[in-house]
Amino acid sequence: MFGLPESTYFGKLIPKNKFYEKLSVDNKLERSFIDQINSIRWGHKLSSDTLNVEKGNTVKEIEVFFIKLKTSELDVNVLRQMDKELHYHLIFILEYEERYQLWTGYKEESTNTAFKVGNYYHTGWVTEEDFSLQIDGLNMDTVYENLVRQIAGDTLSNEKSESLKESVERQNEREKLEKEIEKLRAKVRKEKQFNRQVELNKQLKTLIKKLEE
Incomplete structure (x- = not known):
């Protein structure tokens, strides 16, 4: 089977x-x-x-x-x-x-x-x-x-030079970043102060860039 x-x-x-x-x-x-x-x-x-x-x-x-x-x-x-x-x-x-x-x-x-x-x-x-x-x-x-x-x-990347442990750790880091991004997006939506929104969006762009890398 x-x-x-x-x-x-x-x-x-x-x-x-x-x-x-x-x-x-x-x-x-x-x-x-x-x-x-x-x-x-x-x-x-x-x-x-x-x-x-x-x-x-x-x-x-x-x-x-x-x-x-x-x-x-x-x-x-x-x-x-x-x-x-x-x-x-x-x-x-x-x-x-x-x-x-x-x-x-x-x-x-x-x-x-x-x-x-x-x-x-x-x-x-x-x-x-x-x-x-x-x-x-x-x-x-x-x-x-x-x-x-x-x-x-x-779900796991399959780079030939990468061990399974490294792939798992990379995926765990990706999932952690995705959760942080979602939390930050929720904060941006709720924030009323413009200056604070700008600061949160700056942090959000940094995390998204890190995720893409």
Whole structure:
């Protein structure tokens, strides 16, 4: 499915209550698991053994989870909880009415035993025929980077000289600037004093120029 090799197939159903029972999960998140998810299946294990590539320095395995939904929307904190509990790099394939979204959270190592999960990236809703994951790379680190870029699409820049970490940091900075610009535009609209409007517009032009660069 989605171009993943048969050698990586795992196909184990995971009870969804595994991710919220006996854990410090608030009631809202528990309800998200109960109300939004039908089933969770651990679909594939991507590793140096199942893909016949070299091991990575950071990425040991990439686990692919199929999440069958009751609704077309899923609380992203559900994915964060799964990422928190499973110390692997994860890809999520959400299914609703025979259409799919692929999601992944950029994970980087923060300690020897844990990962820091940053932004989540996802495709639009697609059919299985519309989208195929290409396994590309000589080791698990590069396989992971290429999978994240495929799922993120145009959201992440794809400069050949730029690492995935650099692309993620650049996108984070872009999103931060966009939020600052929107806040400043709102201030300009509300400001009554002409001199203050001029000063705010000057700041706005500086931020827009920085964003364009």
